[in-house]
Amino acid sequence: MHVALAGALVSVAAVAVATSGAPSNAAFGRGLLELLIVGTPIAAGLYALRSPVSSNFGIALLLVGFLWSLTALAESSLSVPHTIGRLSTWLTFPCVVYLMLAFPHGRIDKGLDRALFFGVVAVMLFLFFGTAPLVQAFPTKTLWSTCTTDCPANALFVLDQQPAFLTDVILVREWLIELLWLGLFFSMFRRWRAASLLQQRTMGPAFVAGALLGLLHVAHITARQLGAPTDTVIALSSAWTLLIVVVCAAFVFGLFRRRMLLAGALAQLSVTLGLSSDRSDVRATLADALSDSTIELLFYDQASGGWVDDRGRAVEWPTSAAPGRASTVFGGHAGPDEVMLLHDAALRDDQDLVDGAGAIVLAGSRHQALESELATAMGDLEDSRWRIAEAADLERARIERDLHDGAQQRLIALRLSLALAEEDLGTNPAAALERLHELGHEAEDALEELRSLAQGVYPSLLADRGLEDALKSLAGSGPVPVHVVAVGLTRHATEIESAVYFTCVEALQNAMKHAGADAIWIRLNQTPHRLGFEVRDDGAGFAPDRHGGRGLRNMRDRIEAIRGRLAIDAAPGRGTVVAGSIQLP
Numbered sequence: 300m301h302v303a304l305a306g307a308l309v310s311v312a313a314v315a316v317a318t319s320g321a322p323s324n325a326a327f328g329r330g331l332l333e334l335l336i337v338g339t340p341i342a343a344g345l346y347a348l349r350s351p352v353s354s355n356f357g358i359a360l361l362l363v364g365f366l367w368s369l370t371a372l373a374e375s376s377l378s379v380p381h382t383i384g385r386l387s388t389w390l391t392f393p394c395v396v397y398l399m400l401a402f403p404h405g406r407i408d409k410g411l412d413r414a415l416f417f418g419v420v421a422v423m424l425f426l427f428f429g430t431a432p433l434v435q436a437f438p439t440k441t442l443w444s445t446c447t448t449d450c451p452a453n454a455l456f457v458l459d460q461q462p463a464f465l466t467d468v469i470l471v472r473e474w475l476i477e478l479l480w481l482g483l484f485f486s487m488f489r490r491w492r493a494a495s496l497l498q499q500r501t502m503g504p505a506f507v508a509g510a511l512l513g514l515l516h517v518a519h520i521t522a523r524q525l526g527a528p529t530d531t532v533i534a535l536s537s538a539w540t541l542l543i544v545v546v547c548a549a550f551v552f553g554l555f556r557r558r559m560l561l562a563g564a565l566a567q568l569s570v571t572l573g574l575s576s577d578r579s580d581v582r583a584t585l586a587d588a589l590s591d592s593t594i595e596l597l598f599y600d601q602a603s604g605g606w607v608d609d610r611g612r613a614v615e616w617p618t619s620a621a622p623g624r625a626s627t628v629f630g631g632h633a634g635p636d637e638v639m640l641l642h643d644a645a646l647r648d649d650q651d652l653v654d655g656a657g658a659i660v661l662a663g664s665r666h667q668a669l670e671s672e673l674a675t676a677m678g679d680l681e682d683s684r685w686r687i688a689e690a691a692d693l694e695r696a697r698i699e700r701d702l703h704d705g706a707q708q709r710l711i712a713l714r715l716s717l718a719l720a721e722e723d724l725g726t727n728p729a730a731a732l733e734r735l736h737e738l739g740h741e742a743e744d745a746l747e748e749l750r751s752l753a754q755g756v757y758p759s760l761l762a763d764r765g766l767e768d769a770l771k772s773l774a775g776s777g778p779v780p781v782h783v784v785a786v787g788l789t790r791h792a793t794e795i796e797s798a799v800y801f802t803c804v805e806a807l808q809n810a811m812k813h814a815g816a817d818a819i820w821i822r823l824n825q826t827p828h829r830l831g832f833e834v835r836d837d838g839a840g841f842a843p844d845r846h847g848g849r850g851l852r853n854m855r856d857r858i859e860a861i862r863g864r865l866a867i868d869a870a871p872g873r874g875t876v877v878a879g880s881i882q883l884p
Contacts (some may be wrong), residue, residue, distance in 0.1 A: 432455045763798055801857060814874070840873050
């Protein structure tokens with residue numbers, strides 16, 4: 300905002316100075332020229348600043364616009380300001396050359412481009428500004444100065460009269476400028492040929508305008524040297540000066556076109572990813588969006604620890620890219636969602652396009668991975684539901700079997716014994732009383748068996764006093780020492796307590812039956828938002844991936860049914876740890 304305000308103030312001030320010093324019949328044209336020559340690069344610079352890619356070039360445009368505002372002083376009637384203004388017009392050529400060489404990233408490449416720019420600076424420094432003290436009077440009636448008579452003198456002139464050899468110096472410097480223009484033409488063509496398609500479309504308008512500017516400048520110099528009519532020389536001078544404005548406008552057009560092409564390419568890629576998740580289709584669309592038919596799309600495969608291409612084939616990734624190729628990686632460090640693009644090295648100048656395309660592909664890859672994980676989770680959920688239903692059916696069958704084989708048989712036997720006792724009451728009362736006494740013990744045994752069965756369904760101690768007491772009661776009845784420690788434990792909903800209790804029971808039974816443990820430790824730990832438990836033994840251990848039976852699945856299903864997580868850490872020879880965590884409401 301402050302830069303825009305400063306640019307507007309500088310443009311208005313330059314126009315005001317130029318129009319105030321020009322004759323009334325030429326004030327409008329002179330003010331319009333100043334507005335265009337100052338305002339256009341400033342406006343272009345403000346637009347270029349909006350993108351990080353062209354921000355450096357935007358700063359260069361702003362500095363050039365501020366510098367060119369000094370040309371308004373050429374209309375001053377005072378010698379010193381007039382001299383400053385006339386010398387400032389000489390800055391238009393080196394500034395345009397710099398902008399052409401630095402477009403669109405704001406930096407001049409090493410080699411030919413820097414040599415050209417330093418050559419222009421040397422010519423301007425020694426053969427233009429270096430000869431300023433030898434110029435007796437500046438040319439009259441130009442686009443920059445409208446005075447025709449009694450023009451202010453050159454404030455830097457130090458001699459009595461202008462030396463004759465200055466004509467030869469002017470001839471040499473103008474031919475040097477023409478040679479520098481030829482070098483600039485070659486540089487523009489070479490950079491355009493080596494650029495990516497997006498860069499070519501960005502630089503194209505500015506390079507065409509720059510080529511026309513150079514041709515008109517060379518034509519103006521040549522016409523003046525060959526003695527062409529004054530009107531022709533002035534017309535060519537005016538044309539090439541005004542074409543500077545066109546070049547600055549072409550910079551804006553090129554940057555705007557680049558943004559449109561970038562948005563279109565990324566939109567096309569987004570649409571393709573939305574329509575198809577096939578990685579081969581994504582690679583083809585990416586090649587079209589980046590205008591690189593040789594592009595390769597690689598994905599990190601966590602299972603193999605290497606890279607695979609868009610068809611799932613393993614790829615041996617070298618330590619360095621091939622000549623003319625570059626690689627860009629997206630995502631975490633060596634994670635399952637990493638994506639690598641192998642592309643033309645020229646695309647490094649379009650890093651925002653590569654970054655945007657890579658981010659879209661990475662998002663699509665992550666989305667696809669999430670869909671796969673969700674499908675797997677849904678399958679696991681269905682399997683878990685089936686196993687829970689199966690376990691419930693088996694539990695009901697077990698209860699039915701226990702009732703039939705145990706309590707029911709005892710009650711039937713009790714009923715028969717009562718019938719026999721009833722018959723003995725009439726014939727042998729003493730035997731009947733003895734039988735009735737025995738039936739009391741049988742009734743107590745039946746009651747105890749029913750209590751034991753009920754204890755297996757849902758222990759009364761768990762319902763009455765909670766997890767800690769229920770597990771300590773269970774620990775005291777086993778053949779192996781079981782140590783129970785509870786930290787911060789409170790009462791919870793029935794489904795949470797029963798799930799944790801029976802998971803610990805299952806882990807205890809496994810440790811006692813299969814692990815040959817000498818001791819078992821149960822730890823319960825509660826925080827404001829989490830209930831954790833751990834059952835650890837010092838037994839023989841096992842390999843969970845090879846010996847995952849129904850008991851382990853039942854434990855996991857119980858905990859996951861209450862939105863918890865269960866982990867089993869075991870290995871042969873180092874015991875087993877069953878750890879669970881439940882998020883509390």
